[in-house]
Amino acid sequence: MNSFLRIGIAGLGTVGSATAKIIQEQADMLSHRCGKQIEITAVTARDKSKNRKIDLSGVKWLDRPMDLATDPNIDVVVEMIGGEDGVALELVRASLENGKHVVTANKAMLAHHGAELFALASENDKILAFEAAVAGGIPIIKAVREGLSANHFSAIYGILNGTCNYILTEMWQNGLDFETALQQAQDAGYAEADPSFDIDGVDASHKLALLTALAFTGDPDFDKLETEGLRSITALDIDYATELGYRIKLLGITQNTEHGVIQTVSPCMIPETASLASVEGSLNAVFVDGDQVGTTMYVGAGAGGSETGSAVVADIIDIARGHRWQHKPYVETTTYAPKEARTGKFYLRLMVNDVSGVMADVTAILRDHNVSLKSILQYGHSVEESVPLVLTTHETKECGIRDAIISLRKLDSVLTEPCLLRIELLD
Amino acid sequence: MNSFLRIGIAGLGTVGSATAKIIQEQADMLSHRCGKQIEITAVTARDKSKNRKIDLSGVKWLDRPMDLATDPNIDVVVEMIGGEDGVALELVRASLENGKHVVTANKAMLAHHGAELFALASENDKILAFEAAVAGGIPIIKAVREGLSANHFSAIYGILNGTCNYILTEMWQNGLDFETALQQAQDAGYAEADPSFDIDGVDASHKLALLTALAFTGDPDFDKLETEGLRSITALDIDYATELGYRIKLLGITQNTEHGVIQTVSPCMIPETASLASVEGSLNAVFVDGDQVGTTMYVGAGAGGSETGSAVVADIIDIARGHRWQHKPYVETTTYAPKEARTGKFYLRLMVNDVSGVMADVTAILRDHNVSLKSILQYGHSVEESVPLVLTTHETKECGIRDAIISLRKLDSVLTEPCLLRIELLD
Numbered sequence: 001m002n003s004f005l006r007i008g009i010a011g012l013g014t015v016g017s018a019t020a021k022i023i024q025e026q027a028d029m030l031s032h033r034c035g036k037q038i039e040i041t042a043v044t045a046r047d048k049s050k051n052r053k054i055d056l057s058g059v060k061w062l063d064r065p066m067d068l069a070t071d072p073n074i075d076v077v078v079e080m081i082g083g084e085d086g087v088a089l090e091l092v093r094a095s096l097e098n099g100k101h102v103v104t105a106n107k108a109m110l111a112h113h114g115a116e117l118f119a120l121a122s123e124n125d126k127i128l129a130f131e132a133a134v135a136g137g138i139p140i141i142k143a144v145r146e147g148l149s150a151n152h153f154s155a156i157y158g159i160l161n162g163t164c165n166y167i168l169t170e171m172w173q174n175g176l177d178f179e180t181a182l183q184q185a186q187d188a189g190y191a192e193a194d195p196s197f198d199i200d201g202v203d204a205s206h207k208l209a210l211l212t213a214l215a216f217t218g219d220p221d222f223d224k225l226e227t228e229g230l231r232s233i234t235a236l237d238i239d240y241a242t243e244l245g246y247r248i249k250l251l252g253i254t255q256n257t258e259h260g261v262i263q264t265v266s267p268c269m270i271p272e273t274a275s276l277a278s279v280e281g282s283l284n285a286v287f288v289d290g291d292q293v294g295t296t297m298y299v300g301a302g303a304g305g306s307e308t309g310s311a312v313v314a315d316i317i318d319i320a321r322g323h324r325w326q327h328k329p330y331v332e333t334t335t336y337a338p339k340e341a342r343t344g345k346f347y348l349r350l351m352v353n354d355v356s357g358v359m360a361d362v363t364a365i366l367r368d369h370n371v372s373l374k375s376i377l378q379y380g381h382s383v384e385e386s387v388p389l390v391l392t393t394h395e396t397k398e399c400g401i402r403d404a405i406i407s408l409r410k411l412d413s414v415l416t417e418p419c420l421l422r423i424e425l426l427d
Numbered sequence: 428m429n430s431f432l433r434i435g436i437a438g439l440g441t442v443g444s445a446t447a448k449i450i451q452e453q454a455d456m457l458s459h460r461c462g463k464q465i466e467i468t469a470v471t472a473r474d475k476s477k478n479r480k481i482d483l484s485g486v487k488w489l490d491r492p493m494d495l496a497t498d499p500n501i502d503v504v505v506e507m508i509g510g511e512d513g514v515a516l517e518l519v520r521a522s523l524e525n526g527k528h529v530v531t532a533n534k535a536m537l538a539h540h541g542a543e544l545f546a547l548a549s550e551n552d553k554i555l556a557f558e559a560a561v562a563g564g565i566p567i568i569k570a571v572r573e574g575l576s577a578n579h580f581s582a583i584y585g586i587l588n589g590t591c592n593y594i595l596t597e598m599w600q601n602g603l604d605f606e607t608a609l610q611q612a613q614d615a616g617y618a619e620a621d622p623s624f625d626i627d628g629v630d631a632s633h634k635l636a637l638l639t640a641l642a643f644t645g646d647p648d649f650d651k652l653e654t655e656g657l658r659s660i661t662a663l664d665i666d667y668a669t670e671l672g673y674r675i676k677l678l679g680i681t682q683n684t685e686h687g688v689i690q691t692v693s694p695c696m697i698p699e700t701a702s703l704a705s706v707e708g709s710l711n712a713v714f715v716d717g718d719q720v721g722t723t724m725y726v727g728a729g730a731g732g733s734e735t736g737s738a739v740v741a742d743i744i745d746i747a748r749g750h751r752w753q754h755k756p757y758v759e760t761t762t763y764a765p766k767e768a769r770t771g772k773f774y775l776r777l778m779v780n781d782v783s784g785v786m787a788d789v790t791a792i793l794r795d796h797n798v799s800l801k802s803i804l805q806y807g808h809s810v811e812e813s814v815p816l817v818l819t820t821h822e823t824k825e826c827g828i829r830d831a832i833i834s835l836r837k838l839d840s841v842l843t844e845p846c847l848l849r850i851e852l853l854d
Contacts, residue, residue: 139569146566147569148741293737300720
């Protein structure tokens with residue numbers, strides 16, 4: 001047994017640097033925990049001169065990430081470049097093919113290319129570890145893959161994007177509108193300059209695809225996901241949610257139903273008494289329903305350098321300890337439910353011209369799409385010559401209400417993009 | 428590599444039976460997950476004729492648990508007998524000495540003999556796994572040992588006993604007194620006929636000793652634990668807690684302080700807005716503070732057959748996968764803080780004769796022990812000719828207030844056992 005585990009790190013951004021720092025500063029503790037000396041052998045990064053507050057003097061700087069894949073003095077390649085394709089994907093492929101283990105936080109790459117990469121890792125008898133790709137420092141991948149391995153799962157759901165949760169928390173706590181809360185998230189460093197991956201729900205969907213693969217299907221399939229972001233939510237919706245006794249949270253939900261797997265990321269109304277309602281700010285929280293253990297919940301920081309670095313290093317320690325696992329631990333089903341099988345209760349808020357006949361037009365369209373209304377809340381506080389029209393539905397087919405919205409958009413009296421929120425009556 | 432992992436189970440009570448049932452009924456899933464066929468080779472149980480709703484027809488029934496330790500056809504002994512010493516301890520010792528892995532849920536045994544048994548397991552290069560010993564089905568041992576292995580820990584704390592949490596929840600929700608709530612817990616199957624291990628905090632202390640070993644000291648040391656149970660809490664204290672904006676929860680807390688490790692199990696007042704305050708009924712919840720990841724939280728069922736069986740089987744799968752770990756992953760310190768180093772804020776409720784001079788006597792005793800009062804709440808609703816005298820303190824030395832209580836008990840005007848609760852201002 002080699003008493004060293006030699007690490008090559010590609011990318012020294014926030015998480016890459018934090019990972020390097022933990023490995024260097026905690027060398028003694030880490031070697032006690034895994035029985036091996038963990039050593040950073042080589043790194044690559046775009047800017048060699050940047051001050052990262054880590055001492056890399058004894059470490060080899062390689063010119064290109066791909067050099068790590070062929071370096072004979074590297075056992076584990078840590079891919080911290082990011083991006084769905086490109087250099088990251090090439091590096092991971094080449095590293096596995098050359099017999100190196102890979103640790104990555106790259107959810108985009110795995111959501112799109114996970115099937116190929118997991119197969120490649122298995123063929124080469126190497127580990128492709130990705131604890132850091134989902135829910136930051138929370139060891140949720142390990143919990144599902146190992147801690148709950150005696151269970152068939154029925155559902156995994158939760159708050160998977162800290163930026164969205166921060167924005168929704170700010171909107172609720174401080175009455176901010178979406179744009180202001182987003183700006184604040186950007187100023188606080190929670191959101192990127194281009195925030196679309198976060199606020200459009202794409203980042204959460206990447207993570208959900210990985211949880212679906214782990215719990216149900218073996219392979220992630222991003223195209224089988226319904227994704228909706230936060231852009232249509234206004235301060236008004238936050239207020240209505242409060243009046244209805246709800247909170248709005250962006251939830252990722254993957255379920256194994258009688259019709260097949262349903263995976264959705266969307267803003268949901270949940271009861272203000274639900275456990276998830278009190279998960280605030282940039283925290284992440286994941287619920288797992290298992291047939292033996294029941295529901296278990298995991299909460300913690302979903303992002304941040306040292307928080308995510310904690311997960312990267314945990315994967316490295318697993319590899320050093322010799323832990324191995326099947327990349328497809330058990331395939332429960334590969335069937336996805338058709339869109340027609342999806343049902344739910346919904347909240348719908350329209351901004352309409354306050355003219356006579358609007359209500360009749362709207363309710364007729366909903367009736368024609370077999371959407372059964374539970375309540376109509378029209379409070380009439382006027383916003384720039386338009387008034388909100390707020391409805392909630394009974395359990396209804398999702399495709400029905402979505403088709404209805406297409407018709408509603410065409411009405412002259414419907415002024416802005418409708419806001420449709422799923423109502424999830426969680427505990 | 429042997430493609431079978433052969434299991435011997437000692438004890439077919441609730442958890443032992445559930446474990447056997449999962450292994451038998453989920454054979455296909457489990458073998459996919461670990462790459463081996465998991466097979467129950469032999470069992471022992473006190474009563475062979477009892478109907479456990481599991482089919483053990485092809486399984487060897489041995490006469491004595493110790494026969495499992497010497498059976499050459501067993502790779503892993505699952506110890507489900509229970510008890511701190513006696514047969515369970517002998518079986519685990521002999522099994523490890525004979526080169527078998529051991530999986531156990533026996534927190535009492537490990538809290539008292541863990542140091543010896545972990546050393547024995549390491550000497551024999553075998554795993555002694557105990558996920559099921561702490562917090563039932565929640566994979567908290569794995570989280571601390573593996574998922575958070577990049578972290579130094581500062582504290583682990585939470586609700587570790589479902590019976591106590593059930594009783595306290597019932598007292599709070601339904602205004603029950605302690606005896607009625609306990610009876611109800613017994614009727615519901617949450618508490619044993621002899622409930623003292625639960626309600627005196629001993630069970631939670633066993634679990635806390637294991638978490639302390641894992642996070643800080645390497646070995647559990649039950650004698651270095653302060654344990655207090657629920658017996659002094661009345662419906663009155665629940666009411667006062669509510670008035671003060673608090674909830675009462677039995678908390679296990681282990682901390683690595685500048686003076687050394689402090690581990691206590693005691694009923695605490697926590698803000699009603701704290702995350703732990705909303706963990707109700709028989710649920711368990713554990714918080715872990717790590718230097719990289721910050722605080723992560725784990726919630727789920729703390730007891731029950733299939734819930735705990737889930738953890739037992741997860742350990743078996745780990746062993747089948749070939750996962751190995753150090754039984755003392757890292758010793759942070761072996762120093763325990765002296766009693767004098769412990770400080771805290773406290774709630775103290777006395778039942779006193781409503782005669783003049785009582786308040787002066789009580790406050791004089793507290794002053795003499797350097798206990799600084801924050802508030803005096805005397806609501807005067809009389810209970811059988813006595814009145815409650817309720818105080819809260821500023822941060823004070825715990826030994827001071829405990830010595831004060833010894834003096835207070837001697838006052839003729841103090842009628843029943845004082846109720847002392849720590850106030851923990853958790854988030």
